[in-house]
Amino acid sequence: MVEWLLPYYKDIGGLPVVVQIALVFILLAICFTLLAYFSILRGRYRGYVRAKRQNRLNPIIDGLIVEHIVMNEALNKAKAAEHESVAMHFQLPELEPKWARQLLIDRIIDFRKNIRGTVGEALRTLYLDLELDRDTQRKLKSGSWNKKVQALNEYVSMGVPVADVTLLPLTNSRNRELRSAARHAYIKLSRNEPFKFFDVVSDNLLMWDQVELFRIITTTEKIVIPNFARWITYSTNKSVVSFCLKLVVHFNQTAAIPAIIKLLGTKDHYLRADAISALGKLEVNEVEHDLVEMYNNQPLNCQIEILKALGRLKGKAHLDFVKKEFLHASDFEVRKNAARAIVNMYPSGSPVVEELLVSATEENQLILRHCMNPLIKH
Amino acid sequence: MDERDIWDWTGVFFESTIFIYGLVLLLVYALLAILSFYAIRKYTQSASLSDQHHDLLASPLAPGITVLAPAYNEGLTIIQNVRSLMTLNYPEFEVIIVNDGSADDTLEKLVEEFDLIKVDFAYNIRIITQPVRGLYKSTNPAYSKLLIIDKVNGKSKADAVNAGINAAAYDYFVCTDVDCILHTDTLLELIKPVLQEPKKRMIAVGATLRLANSCEFDEGVMVRMRPPQQWLPRFQEVEYIRSFVLGKMGWSRINSVPNVSGGLGLFDKEIAIRAGGYDSKSFGEDMELMFRMCRFSKDNGINYAIRYIPKTLCWTEGPASIKIFKRQRTRWAKGLAQLMYAHFSMFLRPRYGRMGMVVLPYNFFFELLAPIIEAVGVVFYVLMAIFGVINWPFALLLLVFVYTYAIMITTLAIVWDQLAFRYYRTWREVGQLCIMPFFEFLLYHPMIVVFSLVGYWDFLTGKKGAWGNMQRQGFGGVKK
Numbered sequence: 132m133v134e135w136l137l138p139y140y141k142d143i144g145g146l147p148v149v150v151q152i153a154l155v156f157i158l159l160a161i162c163f164t165l166l167a168y169f170s171i172l173r174g175r176y177r178g179y180v181r182a183k184r185q186n187r188l189n190p191i192i193d194g195l196i197v198e199h200i201v202m203n204e205a206l207n208k209a210k211a212a213e214h215e216s217v218a219m220h221f222q223l224p225e226l227e228p229k230w231a232r233q234l235l236i237d238r239i240i241d242f243r244k245n246i247r248g249t250v251g252e253a254l255r256t257l258y259l260d261l262e263l264d265r266d267t268q269r270k271l272k273s274g275s276w277n278k279k280v281q282a283l284n285e286y287v288s289m290g291v292p293v294a295d296v297t298l299l300p301l302t303n304s305r306n307r308e309l310r311s312a313a314r315h316a317y318i319k320l321s322r323n324e325p326f327k328f329f330d331v332v333s334d335n336l337l338m339w340d341q342v343e344l345f346r347i348i349t350t351t352e353k354i355v356i357p358n359f360a361r362w363i364t365y366s367t368n369k370s371v372v373s374f375c376l377k378l379v380v381h382f383n384q385t386a387a388i389p390a391i392i393k394l395l396g397t398k399d400h401y402l403r404a405d406a407i408s409a410l411g412k413l414e415v416n417e418v419e420h421d422l423v424e425m426y427n428n429q430p431l432n433c434q435i436e437i438l439k440a441l442g443r444l445k446g447k448a449h450l451d452f453v454k455k456e457f458l459h460a461s462d463f464e465v466r467k468n469a470a471r472a473i474v475n476m477y478p479s480g481s482p483v484v485e486e487l488l489v490s491a492t493e494e495n496q497l498i499l500r501h502c503m504n505p506l507i508k509h
Numbered sequence: 510m511d512e513r514d515i516w517d518w519t520g521v522f523f524e525s526t527i528f529i530y531g532l533v534l535l536l537v538y539a540l541l542a543i544l545s546f547y548a549i550r551k552y553t554q555s556a557s558l559s560d561q562h563h564d565l566l567a568s569p570l571a572p573g574i575t576v577l578a579p580a581y582n583e584g585l586t587i588i589q590n591v592r593s594l595m596t597l598n599y600p601e602f603e604v605i606i607v608n609d610g611s612a613d614d615t616l617e618k619l620v621e622e623f624d625l626i627k628v629d630f631a632y633n634i635r636i637i638t639q640p641v642r643g644l645y646k647s648t649n650p651a652y653s654k655l656l657i658i659d660k661v662n663g664k665s666k667a668d669a670v671n672a673g674i675n676a677a678a679y680d681y682f683v684c685t686d687v688d689c690i691l692h693t694d695t696l697l698e699l700i701k702p703v704l705q706e707p708k709k710r711m712i713a714v715g716a717t718l719r720l721a722n723s724c725e726f727d728e729g730v731m732v733r734m735r736p737p738q739q740w741l742p743r744f745q746e747v748e749y750i751r752s753f754v755l756g757k758m759g760w761s762r763i764n765s766v767p768n769v770s771g772g773l774g775l776f777d778k779e780i781a782i783r784a785g786g787y788d789s790k791s792f793g794e795d796m797e798l799m800f801r802m803c804r805f806s807k808d809n810g811i812n813y814a815i816r817y818i819p820k821t822l823c824w825t826e827g828p829a830s831i832k833i834f835k836r837q838r839t840r841w842a843k844g845l846a847q848l849m850y851a852h853f854s855m856f857l858r859p860r861y862g863r864m865g866m867v868v869l870p871y872n873f874f875f876e877l878l879a880p881i882i883e884a885v886g887v888v889f890y891v892l893m894a895i896f897g898v899i900n901w902p903f904a905l906l907l908l909v910f911v912y913t914y915a916i917m918i919t920t921l922a923i924v925w926d927q928l929a930f931r932y933y934r935t936w937r938e939v940g941q942l943c944i945m946p947f948f949e950f951l952l953y954h955p956m957i958v959v960f961s962l963v964g965y966w967d968f969l970t971g972k973k974g975a976w977g978n979m980q981r982q983g984f985g986g987v988k989k
Contacts (some may be wrong), residue, residue, distance in 0.1 A: 149528055150903055153910035156535070160913035167920040171927050171939060178931055280558045307705065308555055339704035342571065346564045377570065463633045494631075501631035506646040508653065509603075509678035 188231060192238045195220055200253045201246065217253070218260035229266070236263050240288040258289050271297070276306045283312040287319045295321055302328040311340055315347050318354070325354060329362050329371050336370040344374070349381060360387035363394065369402055376409045388415050395421065400429070404436045411440025419446045426452075435468050442472030450476060450483065457499075458491060466495060470502040520893075527886060531911070534875050538918045541759030545925060548762040549754070549819045553929045556820075562697045565704075566600060572703070573601040573679030574696050574775070578687040579669030580606055581662070584613040588622050590687045593729025595654065599696035603654045603678055606687065609669040610639075610662025619657055624649040630656075636671040636786035639663040644676065666771065667787030667794040674778060674786055683775045684795075685823065690721055690731055691773065692822040699775040702816040709814035712777045712802050715769035716817065717753040719932075720746045721824035731824055734932045736942050741834060744953040745827045747919060747945040754819050754929075755922035761817040765863045767872055769815065771795035773823035780805060780813075791851075793844020800852050803864040819929055835960050842880070842964025849877050850968075880961035912950055919946035 143151060199220050200206065206217070226235055236258070243254045258264060270282035271293075279301070286293050293316060301313030318325045336344070348354070359375040359382075366372050372394070379387045394406035395418070410418050422437045429437065441453055450473070457469035477483045484503070488496055501507055565571050576594055580587055587606075594604045608616045619625060630644035638660065645657040660672050670684055683699060685691060692698070695716070703711040722742040725733035737743040753770075760766045769776070771794065781798065784805035791797040799815070806813040828834040849872070856873065858865040893899045923942055926932070933939050966972075 147903070149524075150906055152532070153907050157906075157910050157913050160910075160917040164913070164917045164920050167917070167924040168943065170924050171943070174924075174928050175931070175936065175939065277554050277558060284558065307707075308558060312558070335707060337705055337707055338570070338572075339701065342568045342704065343564050345570055346568060381569075463631075467631055467633075497629055498631040500629035504628055504646075506626075506628060506648065506653070507630065 184230065185234065188225065188234050189238060191223075191225070192235055196238065196242055196254070200257065201242070201250055203253075206249060206253050218257055221257065221261055232261075232263060232266055235261070236266065236285060239263070240285065243288060255289050255291070259291070264289070264291055267291075276304075276309045280308050280312040283309075283316045287312075287316050290320070292320050292322060295323060295327075299328065299331070303331065303333055307337075311343060314340065315343060318344070318347050319351055326357055329366065329375075332368055332371060335368070336374050341370075341374050341377070345377065345381075348378065356382055358386050359384060360390035363387060363390040369399060373402060373405050376405050380409050380412045383413065385413065388413060391415075392418060392421075395425065400433055403429075404432045407433060407436040407440050411436070411443040414444060416444055416446055419444055419449060423449050423452050431462065431465070435464055438465065438468040438472050442468075442475035445476050447476055454483075454487070457487070458495065463498075467498050467502065470495070470498045474499070474502045520898075523889065527882065530874070530882065534879075535914055537871070537875065538755075538914075541755055542918065542921050542925075543759075544762040545755045545758035545819075545922075548758045549925050549929045552819055562598070562694060565697055565700070566598060568600060571600045572681060572700065573603070574599060574700060575673070575677035575679045575682040575778075576602060576604045576696070577670055577673035577677065577682050577684050578604070578606055578689075579609050579666050579673065580611065580615055580687040581609045581669070582611045582613045582615065583687055584611065584615045584618055586688060587615050587618055589729050591619065591623070591655070593690060594685075594687075595652070596693060596730065597691065597696050598693050599700075601679070602696055603656060605656045605658060605673045605676055607658045607660060607669040607673045609660060609666075616657070616659055620645065623647045623652045623655055623657075625655075625657055630676070632676055635675055635782050638668050638672040638675070638789075641672055663789055665789040665794070667791065668789040671786040671789065674782060677778055680778050681775055682778050682781070683773070684771065685773050686771070686825065688826065689718075689772050690726060690729060690824040692820075693730065695773070695822045696775075698818060698820060698822055699773075702818065703775070706814055706816075709764075709812045710777065710780075710806070711816065712780045712806060712811075712813045713766075713769045713799060713815045714775040714818065715757065715766065715815075716773055716822040717749070717819055718770055718772045718823045718825055719749055719821045720827040722827055722829060724824055733934070734821075736933065736938055737827070737829075739829050740948075740952075741831065742827045742829050743941065743945055744949055745834075747923070747942060747949060748953070750926050750942075751919050751922040753817070754926045755918070757817040758819050758925075760868075761815070763863070763867075764814050765867045765871075766799075766815040766817055767868045768796040768799050769817075772825050776802070780811070791844060791847055792840050793848050796844065797848050797851070800848060800855075800864070800869075803868075804852070804855060804861065807861050807864065819926075821930070821932065831956070834956070835963070838957060838960035839964035839967060842961040843968045844964075845872070845877055846965050846968040849873055880958045881965070883958050884962055915950050915954075916946040919949065 143154075146154070199217050203217070221235070225231060239254050239258050243251050246254070264286075267282045267285045267289075270278040270285075273279060273282075283293075283301075295317070298313055298317045298321065301309060302317055304310040304313060314328055317328050321327070348356075359379050362371050362375045363379070366375070375387075376391065376394075378384075379391065388410070391406050391409050391413075392415075395403060395410075397403050397406070407422065410422075419441065422440055426434060426437050438453065438456065441449060453469050453472050453476070457466055457473060460466050460469065473484065473487070484499065487499055491499065576597065578590075578594060580590075583590065591604070591606060594606075606619065608619070624647050625645035626648055627643045628646045630646075632641055632644060639662065641658055641660045643659045645659065647653065647655050656676060658672050658676055660669065663669060663672075666686075674682060681700065681703065683696065699714045699716060702714050719734070720737050720742050721731075722737040722739065723735040724731055725735070736746050757766055757768075774795065776798075780802050784798070784801040786798070787794045788797050788801075803813065803815075805811075828837055849869075852869065853873075855861040855865040856869050861869075890899070890904075920943065923939075923946075927939065933942075
């Protein structure tokens with residue numbers, strides 16, 4: 132075949148178009164396949180080298196940290212000069228390359244995650260004494276978003292403050308990961324007002340952002356928790372309001388209750404449902420009547436939240452209303468939540484429940500027995 | 510025009526059409542390779558930056574997830590499989606096992622092992638299924654997440670899963686097979702795209718599946734990944750890598766995922782129910798549900814998204830004999846034909862967005878028609894050879910072109926997978942995978958074409974097929 136094609140080399144244009152295209156694709160395919168094999172080899176070789184380096188250096192780093200910091204009882208009473216002498220033990224030639232310094236940062240962070248108190252502080256001091264923060268600083272100035280995120284995570288882990296002026300612009304970055312890391316860093320590291328970015332956040336707080344922020348806010352020590360009513364009342368960002376409602380419930384901020392009650396009039400029914408849920412969880416008994424009053428004009432999600440709230444409030448004044456919903460509502464979920472509210476108000480064995488177990492329809496009796504069964508959670 | 514001219518003209522038309530068809534298909538694969546590269550890179554960069562699972566694992570804000578696994582005559586392995594599902598890492602989940610009228614002792618074993626008692630359960634029939642005989646909860650608090658549904662056999666996985674959806678407590682459900690082994694972080698990984706989606710409603714999320722055939726498992730947990738030692742499963746492993754890592758990741762990048770695999774997928778319960786749940790008469794019920802969920806979303810103005818993640822979260826035992834493999838692939842082909850027939854009204858209709866303009870046309874031309882066109886091509890080739898009108902050098906050159914291109918695409922899929930995750934421990938194992946593309950075209954692909962044609966024939970003739978028993982060997986203890 133090749134011999135037959137040889138005359139065409141002088142005049143590729145003489146070949147049919149189909150064959151010309153095929154030749155180009157064959158050439159490309161062979162090149163890409165070879166490149167692919169080379170990439171696999173290179174990737175695996177680099178992984179092998181990385182693993183080998185880690186296997187060699189990590190025990191050395193761990194040994195030094197354990198010997199000079201974790202097991203060093205003198206550090207408790209030590210002064211600055213003592214800390215500097217600790218840093219000297221880490222100034223080894225094998226820890227000088229850039230990749231080795233990164234390994235050192237990662238190990239220090241790992242130790243600091245698990246150990247707090249004096250040892251945690253000593254690890255932070257070591258990080259600063261070895262000027263590893265300069266490496267982090269370089270990453271923060273890098274053009275690549277993932278380097279910036281890595282730097283922010285390192286600063287947060289080591290508790291090294293970063294200027295608000297550096298962090299605030301990043302809290303509205305277009306890159307989701309960078310934006311999220313900057314918000315965490317801001318809450319953790321800002322010396323002024325850690326929740327200021329709630330005022331400037333322009334986009335929706337994703338559920339993922341809320342999960343991460345919730346963890347940061349609820350686990351950070353020495354953080355002044357503000358009254359979240361401020362954002363519930365004034366923020367135009369619905370996701371911020373919804374998130375603040377969750378924080379209010381978590382911190383049991385009764386001072387925010389008037390602001391939440393005002394939210395019952397909001398046009399957004401998702402937000403209204405969140406507000407009803409928060410009031411139920413905060414056990415605000417005075418809204419019971421309002422909730423029952425507004426019930427008939429609400430969409431399904433709000434009606435279900437109202438029934439849940441009434442169950443949490445355990446207010447027996449509206450038992451007839453809940454019973455009516457349980458017996459006559461057409462929606463299965465409404466009946467189920469009404470039954471659960473009744474069971475919450477009246478423990479099993481009470482006359483009300485006993486009566487319903489006899490008088491209700493077969494399906495409703497089943498719903499009631501479902502809600503009374505401690506083995507069934509939902 | 511004389512008879513000879515007509516034949517010449519027909520031949521030229523056929524050749525040109527097939528060439529253009531082939532070229533478009535190859536360009537689509539090239540595009541998918543590029544798109545999937547960016548999608549995987551984004552995923553790995555994001556995943557490497559922080560310990561995101563830790564946040565979610567401890568969060569009271571994590572949405573609840575129901576894990577649904579239908580079981581039919583799984584008495585041999587059911588206990589270990591359920592225990593494996595119960596070890597998933599997630600703060601709020603339940604496991605629903607649907608005993609689909611097993612004829613063996615599946616239910617008895619479950620009742621005995623997990624201290625189950627029949628409970629009065631308010632079962633809301635939102636999707637019609639075969640009757641439910643009873644629901645069971647454990648009296649042991651350690652198994653409080655477990656719910657067992659015992660129902661009359663519905664002769665399909667779809668019917669069993671629908672019963673599970675009816676009983677599901679949470680807004681999202683993960684559908685899997687009870688004999689699949691899931692990664693312990695499966696739920697954390699699958700819910701992440703839902704929580705990270707800024708604007709659209711995430712109706713389904715899928716993840717990569719692999720073959721479990723030569724992997725090692727300990728108490729239902731994967732401890733060592735290996736490519737299958739037998740050739741047929743290893744071909745399937747390579748096919749899975751190409752399909753999930755390159756294909757579905759590429760489609761995911763442009764929100765045109767055609768199917769979330771029945772082996773593992775997370776779904777929005779409300780949309781799934783309102784779309785009618787799984788079709789118990791379909792042979793490709795997973796893809797059928799996906800099409801219906803998309804259709805429902807478009808009809809109701811819901812701006813939906815479907816995503817795939819490149820990480821392997823599920824291992825399933827692939828057919829190791831040609832007989833079982835044939836049964837599986839004919840069923841898949843029949844399901845595809847059924848699906849196209851049922852949803853052809855969306856074909857090239859702008860109202861259905863990418864589903865109508867991209868997903869359906871692609872699957873029609875390059876999935877459904879491909880085996881037919883290949884078979885016709887082979888017949889045409891043979892006829893031309895008999896009549897002596899083949900230009901052999903050119904014909905062989907075109908064959909080399911298709912062969913080298915197919916190798917390149919599959920090799921790229923293996924590279925993407927290798928660059929993102931170092932699943933295989935040794936060079937030898939990677940090498941075993943890398944040689945498969947050279948033989949796939951010659952040994953494996955012709956089988957797929959033939960089995961697909963058999964499936965289409967079964968569909969056209971209305972041949973009734975039953976759910977075939979995969980005759981699995983299970984993952985008991987450490988398997989080497």
